[in-house]
Amino acid sequence: MSFDLVLFGGTGDLTWRKLMPALFQAFRHGTLPAEGRIIGVGRDNLSNEQYREQIHARFDHVELAKRPSEEEFKRFAALLEFVQMDLSKPDDYAKLAAALAQRNADTVVMYVATAPTLFTTVCEQLAAAGLNTPQTRVVLEKPLGHDLASNRAINETVGKVFGEKQVFRIDHYLGKPAVQNLFALRFGNALFEPLWRREHIANIQITIAEDLGVEKRGGFYETTGALRDMVQNHALQLLCAIGMEPPINSHADAIRDEKLKVLRSLKPWTAETLSQDVIRGQYSAGTSGGAPVAAYREEAGVNPKSHTETFVALRTEISNWRWAGVPFYIRTGKRLAGRDARIVINFRPTPHAIFNSQIGDANRLVINLQPKDGLELHLLAQGQDNRRVSQKLSPVQLDLDFDKRFGSERVGAYERLLLDVIDGRLNLFVRSDEQEEAWRWVEPILDYWQADSQGPRLYNAGTWGPSASSAMIARDGFCWSEEN
Template sequence: FTTICEQLAASGLNTPQTRIVLEKPLGHDLASNRAINQAVGQVFKEEQIFRIDHYLGKPSVQNLFALRFGNALFEPLWRREHIANIQITMAEELGVEKRGGFYEGTGALRDMVQNHALQLLCAIAMEPPINAHADAIRDEKLKVLRALKRWTPETLSQHVIRGQYAAGSVDGLPVPGYREEPGVSQSSSTETFVALRTEIANWRWAGVPFYIRTGKRMAAREAHIEINFRPTPHDIFKTPMGPANKLVIHLQPKDGLELHLFATGQSKRGPGGAGQTLAPVHLDLDFDKRFGSERVGAYERLLLDVLDGRLNLFVRSDEQEEAWRWVEPILQHWAADPVGPRPYNAGTWGPSAASAMIARDGFCWGEEC
């Protein structure tokens, strides 16, 4: 990065209109990320630097801001008194394919959690910005990152699960395990799966668990955010309520919103008299069907923003460094852990320990409820 930036400047390419786009990996730990930011910052101003995260260009993520801050309906409910837990899932059916050599030095925590997952968490949990300007938005995201609970030896052991896919089947076809992939060591301890639990220490979110889960060779290609609301305080209906209301924000393979509610079902009659029953209903908004499938893709949207000089959907250096500061204790804990990642069969939802982790809080992953 240093050499490229210096040569761009020496070639007369650093003008006030110049914009530089950087994509991960921007370092492998906090120290290397700081070094990159300092090297780039010696040549370019912060307002010229566009650190791209393609998840922020997805229509559903952009609509998350509109959902929260453009509608009076949800914001009063968007807090600890009404939300039981929040889950972020980013699952892939694919393995590392021919990128085993690259992935060996990266792993799921660096590849997905430090950037994509934490940016999604910030978009969900941030306070309303004072306006729609880039720094106002990024200031609020930075506050979320700084409010994430710091790790302790106990939480590192109980609230962080790492896994590595073994041989299995995807879509009915056999697939090799991670250690059998080209370029991967047969004794590799690189994680292809991470599940973790965290909390945000502020007035809005105190006590609400946030769960992040990402992995390769999982049961489906699925990325979504689940906002699970608390149940009603008193059940007056003669029917088991089942899971409470939830809002699902779909990121892939489709972009959309899905609101899970209860509506009146068939009435029951019996010795106890008539009783009203409830049935679950889903309100489903598919952005492709509603707005057309020819919408601009995530990267195209972000590159258009680069050309227009809009930094709203790009990551600032202090955000990035704070994210690295938060994940670094996990990396250090794993480096000293002789056990290594838990194996899980390809084509499943990861190690059973991830389900046990969330079950200890009395919750379950969306597909398990």
């Protein structure tokens, strides 16, 4: 199968850091279709050879094991071309059409790795140039809008020129191997399904923590914040994977139908829950990795009086028969105590204690997403004291480390998703009604914060966020997993 992959934003940060390394890994692994071409699009006046040299230089910043040898890059570079374009000028799309007409590939992928404000412009101009053929697929990066209205406007405009099955709304978390194993854990095994419900689960915690600050993305983050950047997409997609009913099959729409039901079942916000069950924070100066780090308001591109949140913790419920009454806690932030993404399923304690001692909260399943990838099953067991069986229960942990079991050189998130786009598989991409429902649920929080003049609570860099986050979960009689 022949394909052309067009990267709008071909000289941008996402292309350098994520897309080109992922495409090279697919090339190295032999999974990228042989008859392929990758066309970078940008404002710079570059020849094909100059563009290849720029890409080659950028690989110096990739981890050593993923860098190409000279021979490998020479073969990969043969796939690379460059087209100079100003995306606001209709005439420039004719140059792209001419480049694509040279091969008339079986599949054409338009990857729009630009600012969201250009999504509609690019799609409309592609249609005006006759480049929205049945063979064309368009990939839209997040964030897709900044609120419900802007998201709906983008999807409506894109929907006028591309069919829903041609649109791939990417959320790279869905491409992570650990998230794929989450689906396999739930729907490929019968072990946990009878327990995966309100009668047996006390609470569920989703944590996406970063120890880094905003780095050089202060200007972007100022207009985005943690709620838009992480909760509306990544965290809610993880919640859907945990909470959804088994789909009737593995087809894309069967999976996405069940995720949509979860989003529609999320408990609506009230004035009381918005004030008590949503915590926003912003990091102040502190330490990270043993070194002092600046406050968010001191970062480049950030308003010194900024109210942008770098931390969010919230409590919600799924109002259906399976989950009614079970609290779901979501927490995400920057400059926290560590880089850690995990889902913790806390099971209810035994209904009757027959041992002399009982350790609470020991029965739990931890699904590690990053940096560790695997499962931890925490149980209680009897120990031995001087060769005699002790009546005291002790916590034990069973580990399944996916990197050790399957090898650390597994397919990365962007590599997996790019190959899925080329092959036309929509399973790991977000449908427009999913996105709209997620924005509808998040928007009352944004409105509440807009009217709140107090702003976010400050927390020291290198901690787990504001103390109000721990107080929120403590009201239910629980604590975050690291506080056990």
